[in-house]
Amino acid sequence: MPTAKRLPSGSWNVQIYSHRNSKGRRVYKSFTAGTKRQAELLAAEYKSGKQRIVDDNKTVHEAVTGYINAKEGVLSPSTVRGYERMIKYYKPIEHIKLYQLTNEQIQIFVSDLTRDLSPKTVSNVFGLLSSSIALYLPDKHIKVTLPRIIHKKTLSPSDEDVRGLYDAACDELKKCIALSAYGSMRRGEISALKYSDINENVLFIHADLIKDKGGKWVYKEPKTPDSIRYKTVPAEVIELLGSGAPDDYVVKWLPDTITKRFIDLRKSQGVDIRFHDLRHYYASIGAALGIPDLYLAESGGWKQNSKVLKSVYQNKITPISEAFEKKLNDHFSEQIRKDAR
Numbered sequence: 001m002p003t004a005k006r007l008p009s010g011s012w013n014v015q016i017y018s019h020r021n022s023k024g025r026r027v028y029k030s031f032t033a034g035t036k037r038q039a040e041l042l043a044a045e046y047k048s049g050k051q052r053i054v055d056d057n058k059t060v061h062e063a064v065t066g067y068i069n070a071k072e073g074v075l076s077p078s079t080v081r082g083y084e085r086m087i088k089y090y091k092p093i094e095h096i097k098l099y100q101l102t103n104e105q106i107q108i109f110v111s112d113l114t115r116d117l118s119p120k121t122v123s124n125v126f127g128l129l130s131s132s133i134a135l136y137l138p139d140k141h142i143k144v145t146l147p148r149i150i151h152k153k154t155l156s157p158s159d160e161d162v163r164g165l166y167d168a169a170c171d172e173l174k175k176c177i178a179l180s181a182y183g184s185m186r187r188g189e190i191s192a193l194k195y196s197d198i199n200e201n202v203l204f205i206h207a208d209l210i211k212d213k214g215g216k217w218v219y220k221e222p223k224t225p226d227s228i229r230y231k232t233v234p235a236e237v238i239e240l241l242g243s244g245a246p247d248d249y250v251v252k253w254l255p256d257t258i259t260k261r262f263i264d265l266r267k268s269q270g271v272d273i274r275f276h277d278l279r280h281y282y283a284s285i286g287a288a289l290g291i292p293d294l295y296l297a298e299s300g301g302w303k304q305n306s307k308v309l310k311s312v313y314q315n316k317i318t319p320i321s322e323a324f325e326k327k328l329n330d331h332f333s334e335q336i337r338k339d340a341r
Contacts, residue, residue: 002047004039011057011099012036014043032057034099038139058136060101060129061087061094067132076223077212082124084213089113089125098137107144119147156284157181157273159335165262166336168269175251176258178240180278182332183233184300187255187275192219196246201238203231205301209255217254227301232325234333285331291324299325 004012012035015028029046033039034057058066068083075083093101093109106129113122123146130142162181169177179185179193185205192207206229208222222228241250253261262275279300286296297303 002040002043004033004036004043006036007032012039014039016043016047034097038099038137041139058098059094060090060096060098060132063098063132063136064090064094064128067128067135070135072213076210077218078210080213081211081215083128086125086128089117090129098133098140101133101140103141103143106142110144110146114147119149122147123149157271157277157281159285161271161273162278162281163335163338164269165265165271169265170261172251172253173258173261173265175241176253176262176275177278178237178336179233179251180275181281182237182329182336183231184279184282185231186227186279186301187258189222189227189301190251190258191217191249191253191255193250194246195244195248195250198238198241198250201232201235203233205229205231222301224303226297226303229298229301231299232322232329234329234336236333236336282328286324286328289327289331291327295324299328 002014002016004014007013011032013030013032015030018027018029029043031039031042031046033042064083064087068080068087072080092112093105096105106126110122110126113125117125126144126146133140133142162177166174166177166181176187176190179190180187183203185193185203186208188208188210189205191209193203193205194207197204197206205227206221207219208227209217209219212218244250251258259275266273282300283296283302286299287293
């Protein structure tokens with residue numbers, strides 16, 4: 001392995017022979033890094049034909065922004081926006097070079113964040129930092145203690161909770177509640193649903209309304225294949241949705257409007273649940289009715305827990321799946337008919 005030499009700047013440099021130029025002179029390839037070992041490793045990898053993205057001379061700010069830019073094409077717009085909002089948190093260490101950044105500095109940085117941020121946010125900020133470092137300095141070892149995230153135990157809404165909200169809602173919000181509670185649809189999926197996606201009592205859920213990097217709402221495919229699905233819903237829900245031109249949206253509200261209107265409704269009714277909890281209600285009712293997780297996951301657009309067991313051995317049996325759908329829809333139909341009385 002080539003031997004690195006210390007430069008006046010404090011960095012380490014290795015030069016290895018590359019080739020001869022047109023004049024017959026020897027040309028050398030130069031590798032500079034913050035440590036002797038890293039410089040020698042870069043040279044050895046180049047010599048063996050294995051090159052990686054390594055740039056430990058970047059500052060923390062350059063590494064984080066570089067990571068976001070490099071990953072932008074494969075991340076969802078909402079994830080990119082979330083990352084960009086976190087850049088401000090790195091200000092105390094943004095000027096430090098990656099090779100100079102120590103575990104102690106990172107630990108102090110994390111500990112300081114816990115004074116003003118929730119444990120989950122701190123974990124996200126650290127996660128972005130560690131991923132950025134790994135992209136440019138893959139051999140750097142980071143060991144940090146993060147604040148413990150305490151998961152709150154939340155109760156699923158009851159039939160009575162959902163029925164009460166549904167009864168008190170305006171027609172447009174009724175659609176939203178029904179599609180989420182009785183159809184397990186997310187906000188963005190509800191806003192993206194068009195009348196062309198309805199065939200008798202089956203919904204084709206294949207699009208999402210999400211914000212792009214600039215904060216503009218855009219219509220696009222979901223980021224996970226599991227979210228694309230056909231969903232059978234009660235006949236009462238189909239009747240509630242009404243009819244329209246194929247390209248008309250079933251619900252005329254944006255996702256944020258759905259949330260705002262639902263918050264106003266729940267406050268007026270004294271029911272402390274989030275709109276997303278309606279999907280928890282759907283899953284909880286399914287579990288209470290004895291429907292296996294495999295079919296609930298498929299029906300509700302959740303990812304299967306076991307890749308091998310559930311994708312290889314527990315394949316869908318259509319007649320059984322239809323029976324489970326009927327069992328769910330019979331329950332939800334009963335709830336809707338109660339509302340009408």
